[in-house]
Amino acid sequence: MQVPVPFDYERATSVEHAIGLLARLGPSARLVAGGHSLLPMMKLRLANFEYLIDINDLHNKLGYVKVEPTQIRIGAMTRHRELLESPELLRSFPIFHDAERVIADPLVRNRGTIGGSLCQADPSEDLCAVCTTLDASCVIRGLDGERVVRMADFYRGPYETAVGDAEMLTEVRFPLRPHGSSAYEKVGRRVGDWAVVSCGAAVWMDDGVITDARVGLAAVGPNTTGIPAISQALRGRPPSQDLYAEAGAIAADYCTPVTDQRGSAEYKRHLAAELTRRAMRRAVARVHGREL
């Protein structure tokens, strides 16, 4: 049996309580949401914290998908399963449904949360790629109130985010824009494995022309902050297989994969292109009301 080092444990009763505890205990404390990344790391003694602050009791407050005229707000404690089953998300951002179907397994999806996924900031994390693709913003609360940061600023590198020691991610916001759709493609070695490469794509169209497009990749380097060159290349052009291939080529060129047990860098680069092509094609089809 793998056992962690000794630690103290407290259940937060409110966001303020959790932040207060974080402020008091400092960097030796850590929030635990779903715990599916944190607890294995603690059991392997790769992560050693003196205090765990369990925020699962905040699910009733922070577990929601709220649709507003210009944005969708998702509470940080919303669980994967709730994202997977949300009809609102399926309608507005089918990328969530695509991604959540291939994130880990039902056991993890029953507990894991969007906030936990983003704060873990694993370079292979699917929801980081989804949020990057959708140009999400993160609401971070501290002792002195809230601040809102774009994904590009939220994700600071592998396992690093903009969330400070006495702060907590409370909500993720997704801008709603008309005539758009999205899709997600992932290749893993096995169901439940981290991605070898995964790719999210979102497109917005008007009159047969792409008005905007975004691509987010996971597992191909430390940077999942989106690929501006793809957006620039696609804007104002009609969708075509050639255009998807062009986007794929940019993605392959942009990413910085490394060879590991999941695959060679060359293969991952190839996948970045292939999956970008596929995700773009599917997203465009969805704009036209078609499923591939």
Added chain:
Amino acid sequence: MTAAAGGRVTAFVDNDIRPVGRGRMLRKEDPRFIRGRGRFVDDLQLPGMLHLAILRAPIAHGRILSVDITAAEAHPKVKLVVTGVMLAERSLAWMPTLSGDVQAVLATDKVRFQGQEVAFVVAEDRYAARDALELIAVEYEQLPAVVDVRTALDRSAPVIRDDVEGKTDNHCFDWETGDKAATDAAFARADVAVSQEMVYPRVHPAPLETCGAVADYDAVDGTLTVWSTTQAPHAHRTLFAIVAGLPEHKIRVISPDIGGGFGNKVPIYPGYICAIVGSLLTGKPVKWTEDRSENLTSTAFARDYIMHGEIAATRDGKILAIRTNVLADHGAFNGVAAPTKYPAGFFGVFTGSYDIEAAHCAMTAVYTNKAPGGVAYSCSFRITEAVYLVERLVDCLAYELKMDPVELRLRNLIRPEQFPYTTKTGWVYDSGNYEPTLRAALRIADYEALRREQQDRRARGELMGIGVSFFTEAVGAGPRKDMDIMGLAMADGSELRIHPTGTAVLRVSCQTQGQGHETTFAQIVAEEIGIPPADIRVVHGDTDQTPFGLGTYGSRSTPVSGAAAALVARKVREKARLIASAMLEVSVADLVWEKGSFYVAGDPAASVTIRDIAMRAYGDLPDGIEGGLEAQVCYNPENLTNPNGAYICVVDVDPGTAVVTVRRFIAVDDCGVRINPMIVEGQVHGGLTDGVGMALMEMIAFDEDGNCLGGSLMDYLIPTALEVPDWETGFTETPSPHHPIGAKGVGESATVGSPPAVVNAVVDALRPYALRHVDMPLTPSRLWEAMSGNPRPPI
């Protein structure tokens, strides 16, 4: 009435009347497992029990300069800290392996693989034990590690086993079988010869339950009780007696419920010895349970063969000869668990299911800085490797001859009239009727239709593959004259006692790890003696409760212990006949046995049931008849049994991502007489899943420094239900001529037979890429590289 099982509803057959071979009798052991009432080693709680944790080497090769345990000893909950030097003072630092080598219990001089045992802590709880490991300071001088098996014998390679006097290289052993001259001659006159190097990567059995033990030494009466995760409790008891110098009659080994073995729980691990030493030194029960990483990085691996195979044939597809050179990685210690005379296990059956003229194999085994072990993982002692070699070679030959792989196999299969068939490497296959088995699989698959579909898909640029394999297993080790482990012959005892009220207890020496022995063996006895299976309790896994035998591995339980169960039932039946003759006042010659009763020939109304006889056996009997109704046998199999089967795998490969999807898998198995068809099917399902895992994803990899890269189940992938299709199974039944009820083993058939079917299918799918071979594991990345013209061996 119907009974639902395995998702299918089938007619209910009353197994009380016809116990063997029919119906879907549910497993007796399942209620306790389903209700969470199984009792595994780690469930055991004894008063005053302490907990043991093992400090392991962080590097693959290094000299131990110092070990400082003072801080660990000062931990308030720590009772004992032991190092290799302290064990050496008691002559316990090294122990014999099952294959004539020695293995360090705790390292004294050097560490030879990452994860090797260096010291242990015994503490009041497992948390404290684990914490105290971090207080032990070990200073190492790191040495270059021997990781690449291909260069292990280079003169420049560091010598791993300098503990062996005079050892100047990393050579482990050489082994040879077959007739080299005859084989070379056959190759010389062949129209076609195809050669192919193939790697069977190192994989791990990864049982759900990791290994562990509770040792309880009673200092007053000198008895030692060891509850451990062992597939072979009797063999372990004898070896504990040898290693620890304890009197064998005072050692009791109990193997309670076991959460999967797959060969991983055959060897004796240092952890067991540490737990015993811990109990001897503290006078308290000591529990050791390894964690997942420890299991994956330090316990018995499997395979790890680099095989250079060659096959020779005539132009019209008659196979003449097969030869192979094998380079075997045995890790840091030769811990192979195989019969002593078989250092390469039963790899000698690499001639497969084909009638050929000559065969030869030369093997070199080497030491590397990797975990010891070998053979393990449902492989019937290396038959997995052998079948993979021959079944891939046959497909390579079909590729070169531009012949359908089924047609090529049909031309070469051993014919039914040739059995018992002696192979060119000296193995005698007991029985088989291969062609109908292969044709049954072709029929279920609708092979012709699949080939047509494949053509259509190829025309559309899709990659669909159909792979076929035909395997012959050799299981049920084994005849005393040939097979033993450290002098202990591989015969099995069995004891049957019928109580006065007509219920029975069967005691067997093998040990179930999920195979359903408590059900199957009850059915065998029920068939022989006419007592319903529900009234027969099967006792196993406790050396104080069962007769001696060598345990469960290599699919040997039914071929050996199952035979013993049938024979002991027959022996009891003969005793019952004596009693019946007294009860019916006729001579034994006038008695006829029919399903649970003896009746007088010509007068069926004059009969007594086994239940009547049982009561009388403990009552008043005529002079000259010994009371009681029980017997014991020790069964020495005259040969192995040879289950066989035809497997067909259908895959789709995504041309853009190289992801393989196993779309269909057809398995037709012939394991002789099937005792419990549901259990047989379950065994096949599990083995096929194993096989898909090995073909597509499983591999214990190492980096260039010898760090194990497969230390967790996120790194070492095993398949889930989502990676496998709905299995399509069928069977043919060719009884074993020498087994008392005609049964053969089946536990490993599917693991042995399925990997080549999957690989053959994937290679077939890649026909447009002109690839003849791709090594396992066929991960998307490795397959894409092959499709890009850059196939690489995995090691």
